[in-house]
Each structure stands twice: as C-alpha cells, then as structure tokens.
Amino acid sequence: MAARTILMTGCSSGIGLASAQALKARGWRVLATCRKAEDAARLEREGFESWALDHADEASVAAGAAEALARAEGRLDAVFLNGAWALAGPAEDTPREAMEAIFAANLFGPVQLANAVIPAMRRAGRGRVVFCSSVLGMVAARYRGPYVSTKFAMEGWADALRMELKGSGVEVTLIEPGPILTPFRRNVRPNYERWMRPARAASLHPEEMWAIVERRLYKDKEGGRFDLPPEAVAAKLVSALEAERAPARVFVTTPTYLANLFRRLLPTRALDRVMGGR
Numbered sequence: 001m002a003a004r005t006i007l008m009t010g011c012s013s014g015i016g017l018a019s020a021q022a023l024k025a026r027g028w029r030v031l032a033t034c035r036k037a038e039d040a041a042r043l044e045r046e047g048f049e050s051w052a053l054d055h056a057d058e059a060s061v062a063a064g065a066a067e068a069l070a071r072a073e074g075r076l077d078a079v080f081l082n083g084a085w086a087l088a089g090p091a092e093d094t095p096r097e098a099m100e101a102i103f104a105a106n107l108f109g110p111v112q113l114a115n116a117v118i119p120a121m122r123r124a125g126r127g128r129v130v131f132c133s134s135v136l137g138m139v140a141a142r143y144r145g146p147y148v149s150t151k152f153a154m155e156g157w158a159d160a161l162r163m164e165l166k167g168s169g170v171e172v173t174l175i176e177p178g179p180i181l182t183p184f185r186r187n188v189r190p191n192y193e194r195w196m197r198p199a200r201a202a203s204l205h206p207e208e209m210w211a212i213v214e215r216r217l218y219k220d221k222e223g224g225r226f227d228l229p230p231e232a233v234a235a236k237l238v239s240a241l242e243a244e245r246a247p248a249r250v251f252v253t254t255p256t257y258l259a260n261l262f263r264r265l266l267p268t269r270a271l272d273r274v275m276g277g278r
Contacts, residue, residue: 005029005076006241007068007117009053009110010083012039014182015132018230019080019237020048026238031068035083055083055109056101065116074120078128078241081110084150086188088213089196090205091145098195099146106150111157118170125169128246130237131158135178135256139263141275143213162248171246175237176260178253179227185217192217226254 006023010016011032020032024047033053034040043050049071053064068076084106087098114129121127136144137151155174162172200210236250251257262271 003027003029004078005031005072006078006080007031007033007065007072007076007113008080008082009033009055009064009113010035010132011043011048011050012036014184015177015180015230015233016080016082019082019234022231022234022238023241024048026242029072031071033064033068053113055113056105057109058112061109061112062116065113069117069120075124076117076120076127078130079114079117080130080132080237081114082132083109084132084147085191086144086147086184087191087195088143088188088217089192089199090143090203090209093196093199093203093205094146095195095199098191099149102146102191103150103153106147107153107157110154114161118165121170122168127170128173128241129158129161129165129170130173130175130240132233133158133174133176135176135253135259137174138176138256139259139271139275143209159248172248173240173246174249175233175240176249176251176256177233178251178256178259180233180253181227181229188217228253 006028008016008020008030011020012034016032020030020043024030030048032043032048032050034043034050035052035054037052040050040052051064051067052060054060085102087094087102110131114131118127118129121129131154133154134147134151136148137155140148158172158174165172203210233252236252240247240250251260262274266274
C-alpha cells in the first residue's frame, strides 16, 4: 500500500516540526514546507521533502500548491495548514497595515492553499483538510485582538467549508491548541517592535498596561502551568488524520477544554471576567 501524503506548512519549528516528525515516523510521506528557504534546506538535510511556502505571499502559495500536487502526482491525502504569527497590544492602537499583514499570513494564505488542493481531493473522493486554530479562536483575550480575530475567522471559514464538502469524501478538522511550548512568543517580538511599540507614546492605554504586555512578551522563561510540548499537538493531529471519520474539532491542553466549556455555559460578561476583562 502506498504511503499517504500530506502537505504541511509552518514546519520550521514547534507544532509544525513535531507534527512532521510524528507523521514521518508513522510512514506518511511528508511534504514539510517552511516560510524561509534556509529552514526548508535544513529539513531537506533531515530527510524531509521541503521547500519554501509563505502564507503571506499569494504567488508563493500558488507555486507551493502546484509543487505539492506535482510531487504527489495529484493525489494528496491531507493538508495541515499550520503557519501563523501573533501580535500583542491594544486593538485600538493596531494599524491597518498590521491587520492586513496578519490576515494575509494567518487566514488568506491557508484558505488559498486549501482551495488549491481541494479539487484534487474531490476527484480522488477522499482527503483531509486540517486547520491549526487556537483556544483564542474560541474565546478572546485582552491585547491579543489581531491574532484572535484571524483565528475566529478561520473557525468560521472551516465550519462553512466542512458543511459545503459534506458527501465529497473531503473532511475538515480544526485543531485547537492552548498554551504550547514553542518559540511562538519570541517570534512575536519583531512584529510588536515594528507595529505596536511606535504606537505606545500616543496610546490612551495606561503605561502599566504596556509594561505588562512587554513583560510577558520579553520574559526569559517560556511556558506556564498548563503548557504542553508541541508533541501533544502532533499526537492529536496523527489521531485525527488516521481516524475513520475526521473529528470536526480537536482540543489540546486543559485550558482549551475549559474555554470550550465556559463559552457554552457562561454569559458573555461572565466569560469576559474569566478571560481577564474588566
């Protein structure tokens, strides 16, 4: 039996890398793409098929999809849409340029890539489309507005897509990680310094709020009480891909299970208080 083939994005580190390694160990043929060419070259040296694919670049997404379909001879079994970045700071101080950039990377690129490979899956009568969302795609948090909004939008898109693909053999899953031990926070810093730090002087938010945001962003130690390693997400992804029927949603970490419970049971104002709102 031929190995199943999956196209993955955001595989340079963290969830993407752990997932690529887990699937490769189980016999999957893994097309593990990265935003940067140097990271793709490193993965090639580690035995993966890899090339540069940048969600934020429309031409890169189109070329990456074409490359994957050519390598797989038009028979992709799955796609894992994982690459994303975040931005910390007050929603009202976020410039439009930053919102356009984060939506391009976190939503428009993944949607474009999914739409590029779904026709091949339809023709084959089977396939799995997996979006990597977040606990912040279910509940909001202060000073995470740009990232939260992209993940809320991803959730809506995936739900609509899942219903539209019913009966086609192509199934859609949302992976919902909570706090995961990855370089994610460290990767937020350049985006913060580019777009949010310049807004600090004119912001109507108090200086102590900005100090809290920066302390969390630049703290030396990553992780907290409920954090899990990226391998926890990889294990859930493997299970979802190999299940007879794809789950609509897969939760990872205790905070994600709690967030799902709270959003169903609590009034909006009570949920605001739980999530740290005033």
